Amino acid sequence: MAFVAIADRDHEQEHHDPHTFVSKYIWSQDHKVIAIQYGGTAVLVGLVALVLSGMMRLQLAFPDYFSFIRPNEYYQFVTMHGMIMVIYLLTALFLGGFGNYLIPLMCGARDMVFPYMNMLSFWAYLVSVIILMSSFFVPGGPTGAGWTLYPPGTILPGTPGSDMGILLMLLSLAVFIVAFTMGGLNYVTTVFQARCQGMTLMRMPLSIWGILTATVLGLLAFPALLVSAIMMIFDKTLGTSFFMPAVLSMGQALDHQGGSPILFQHLFWFFGHPEVYIVALPAFGIVSDLLSVHARKNIFGYRMMVWAIVGIGALSFVVWAHHMYVSGMNPYFGFFFATTTLIIAIPTAIKVYNWVLTLWQGNIRLNVPMLFSIGFIFTFVHGGLTGLFLGNVTVDLPLSDTYFVIGHFHMVMGVSPIMVLFGAIYHWLPKITGKMFNETLGKIHFWCTFLGTYAIYLPMHYLGILGVPRRYYAYGLSDFIPASAQSMNVGITIAALFVGVSQLLFIINIIWTLTKGKPAGSNPWEATTLEWLTPDTPPKHGNWGHNLPVVYRWAYAYSVPGAALDYITQTDPQKGGDIEEGDHGKH
Amino acid sequence: MSMWTLVVALVSALVVWYLLARQLMAQPWLADGEVGYTPDIEAFASPAKKVALFFLLAVISSLFALFFTAYMMRMNPAHGDDWLSIPKPDILWLNTVLLLASSMSMQWAKNLVNHQSGKSPLPALIIAGVFAISFLVGQLLAWQQLYNIGNLQISNPALGFFYLLTGVHGLHILGGLYVWARATIRVFMGITTPSINLSVELCTVYWHYLLVIWLVLFGLLLTT
Numbered sequence A: 001m002a003f004v005a006i007a008d009r010d011h012e013q014e015h016h017d018p019h020t021f022v023s024k025y026i027w028s029q030d031h032k033v034i035a036i037q038y039g040g041t042a043v044l045v046g047l048v049a050l051v052l053s054g055m056m057r058l059q060l061a062f063p064d065y066f067s068f069i070r071p072n073e074y075y076q077f078v079t080m081h082g083m084i085m086v087i088y089l090l091t092a093l094f095l096g097g098f099g100n101y102l103i104p105l106m107c108g109a110r111d112m113v114f115p116y117m118n119m120l121s122f123w124a125y126l127v128s129v130i131i132l133m134s135s136f137f138v139p140g141g142p143t144g145a146g147w148t149l150y151p152p153g154t155i156l157p158g159t160p161g162s163d164m165g166i167l168l169m170l171l172s173l174a175v176f177i178v179a180f181t182m183g184g185l186n187y188v189t190t191v192f193q194a195r196c197q198g199m200t201l202m203r204m205p206l207s208i209w210g211i212l213t214a215t216v217l218g219l220l221a222f223p224a225l226l227v228s229a230i231m232m233i234f235d236k237t238l239g240t241s242f243f244m245p246a247v248l249s250m251g252q253a254l255d256h257q258g259g260s261p262i263l264f265q266h267l268f269w270f271f272g273h274p275e276v277y278i279v280a281l282p283a284f285g286i287v288s289d290l291l292s293v294h295a296r297k298n299i300f301g302y303r304m305m306v307w308a309i310v311g312i313g314a315l316s317f318v319v320w321a322h323h324m325y326v327s328g329m330n331p332y333f334g335f336f337f338a339t340t341t342l343i344i345a346i347p348t349a350i351k352v353y354n355w356v357l358t359l360w361q362g363n364i365r366l367n368v369p370m371l372f373s374i375g376f377i378f379t380f381v382h383g384g385l386t387g388l389f390l391g392n393v394t395v396d397l398p399l400s401d402t403y404f405v406i407g408h409f410h411m412v413m414g415v416s417p418i419m420v421l422f423g424a425i426y427h428w429l430p431k432i433t434g435k436m437f438n439e440t441l442g443k444i445h446f447w448c449t450f451l452g453t454y455a456i457y458l459p460m461h462y463l464g465i466l467g468v469p470r471r472y473y474a475y476g477l478s479d480f481i482p483a484s485a486q487s488m489n490v491g492i493t494i495a496a497l498f499v500g501v502s503q504l505l506f507i508i509n510i511i512w513t514l515t516k517g518k519p520a521g522s523n524p525w526e527a528t529t530l531e532w533l534t535p536d537t538p539p540k541h542g543n544w545g546h547n548l549p550v551v552y553r554w555a556y557a558y559s560v561p562g563a564a565l566d567y568i569t570q571t572d573p574q575k576g577g578d579i580e581e582g583d584h585g586k587h
Numbered sequence B: 001m002s003m004w005t006l007v008v009a010l011v012s013a014l015v016v017w018y019l020l021a022r023q024l025m026a027q028p029w030l031a032d033g034e035v036g037y038t039p040d041i042e043a044f045a046s047p048a049k050k051v052a053l054f055f056l057l058a059v060i061s062s063l064f065a066l067f068f069t070a071y072m073m074r075m076n077p078a079h080g081d082d083w084l085s086i087p088k089p090d091i092l093w094l095n096t097v098l099l100l101a102s103s104m105s106m107q108w109a110k111n112l113v114n115h116q117s118g119k120s121p122l123p124a125l126i127i128a129g130v131f132a133i134s135f136l137v138g139q140l141l142a143w144q145q146l147y148n149i150g151n152l153q154i155s156n157p158a159l160g161f162f163y164l165l166t167g168v169h170g171l172h173i174l175g176g177l178y179v180w181a182r183a184t185i186r187v188f189m190g191i192t193t194p195s196i197n198l199s200v201e202l203c204t205v206y207w208h209y210l211l212v213i214w215l216v217l218f219g220l221l222l223t224t
């Protein structure tokens, strides 16, 4: 039996058709509602992180002008901004949001296999967010240790929030990891066990491949963060010395002795680097689908794309110490990690070529999702290229902890995934809401965001090469920083505020869609994949009405020669109609 | 040090590889053969709950592998030269026997439901639970004994790790006991459905797994 989806139809979980408002929208076990809950919460905290970045930029452009930003606050803003963006926004939105929405729909399942656990996952995530936010209101405020939370500074007085703040941060991370694990087990099991008839692994859309691989990475990598969080909590509260070396703090010798801050760095980055790909792989997968749909062409080199996703995922576990070149490790280590890091460039470059080749001679529809997807190719190539610089030990040493790094990672894991997220939201909004968004508003939003982020981050590379350090509240009297750097900082800040404010266009567009949007119909993009073939739009509880779909072909049958339409859906039983692709097809 | 993490990464890569290799040679874009072929799809021939349990065990393995790696790295003088081996309470040997007995009783319960002998698994389940609870009590006594020694410094990583690792392992046992309690109550109320059999089976897998983790952990503690 192929479609024994919901926990093998166990009697206790048999049917959970929701009846009341509360069971439908609040304590919901429906993957689509949970996806929206996840997504909405993630966007809300994301806005907090955005406001924090605006305040940092204000301080950098107009030092000491704003009395509410003192050094302590600045460090707290940096830390909370970084952590929220990476974990509570991007990870939650891609996996909790899109993972939840897309997996059952694209695989042809009625729901996740464990709907109840799925619901718990969201509520635990919400609790983790509340714990994190509450740290703004405790004495001492949130931690200001930087999102990497390096000991010993993190838990020593002198770092803002080194009492309550850091404990709440660690607790919140632990709860998040539990939430993620409950969700992740669901995603993986659903993909493996609950696909509809005919949906072989190699017929799955790349979105699912990206989400699946990212989830596996998360399941294996988040424990490293949990281990370091638990050990740090012990060091802080019980006086153990896992990470804490002998320290003189404010003239007093502390009880700690002999601990190893480097051990923490290893654990943190054993999680931290895969985390980059937990965010990137779903973006890779989703953008592949958007490009293919809106270029009316099959994705170029499908099987290569799958292998690249899986290969990048596996490699991402053996590169972590490229974040630690300046930690004084053995040079042979540096050599090893530089090599593995550069090897990852190969599958990554393959993916970029394949995206570009998918566009080649496509029948491109330059609509909003497509614009964001093409924007992603630009930002990702830029971020990726600077990554090659930083991957080399000798180049990294002078650039480490400068604005070059800030520019690099914002391009590659800040802006690029955000481009895909916006593209994906615009792409699936007609399915989620049943209504079409405002195209013009969407295009304005795209150009403001795309050009604006370039105006923010390109100059940062230049500042970095000048040697402007990151995580500095003010630069003081540093001879090597020319006065012109300050004017550049003003420019960057203006661009940042502009980008920040222009995100209102997005929110306005969502509201516009919900109130004024025209009905979108069930398949407005003329796409092939299952989520567009539901009997109702938006899909009802159970997704498929009476009968589950049956899949006859892969997800990319666009512009098939001889076919009546320029797309053939996955459920269409007609014979023929798959493209023989130039690079592998037999002729 | 990084050997351990490398091994974990490699093993997980191999697992992924194995899972995929079965279907990854497909050429979905080809017209002949592929289109119209509608196989039943399940990557594994097990119920979803069992598949999920195995993924959960992978997560827990990652967790413990990382704890053990951290343990061994911290022992290395390069990461602090203050490791002082601590005495290991003898009661740990007794606890090991208790956990072994608990695991065996679980297996007994599983055999009963599997063979559909008509005999209730209830006694076996209860015995397994009692052994597991006594294991936990024994671990607490071990903590007590260490605490009573008195002159041990918590800043000594050997002691910190002792509490930490036994504690984390104990929490996993507690989690198992929660599932065990739910299954046992349902058996007690006379419910006999396939889902009970599955619960008993999954509990058994989990019990054996935690026994193995304990044996590795105990070995690590004894030898360091």
Ligand code: HEM
Binding pocket: A050, A053, A054, A056, A057, A078, A079, A081, A082, A083, A085, A086, A090, A145, A146, A147, A148, A406, A410, A413, A414, A415, A418, A456, A469, A470, A471, A472, A496, A499, A500
């Ligand atoms: C308009 C959007 C954004 C602006 C203006 C912005 C600005 C900044 C600034 C000014 C810093 C601190 C630099 C310093 O003093 O060290 C920073 C740090 C950071 N940002 Fe962003 N950012 C934005 C979006 C994002 C996004 C989408 C991500 C998601 C990955 C992100 C991740 C981070 C991280 C991880 C840090 C490092 C925090 C730390 O040093 O501990 N940012 N950002």
Ligand SMILES: [Cu+2]
Binding pocket: A272, A273, A276, A319, A320, A322, A323
């Ligand atoms: Cu990295």
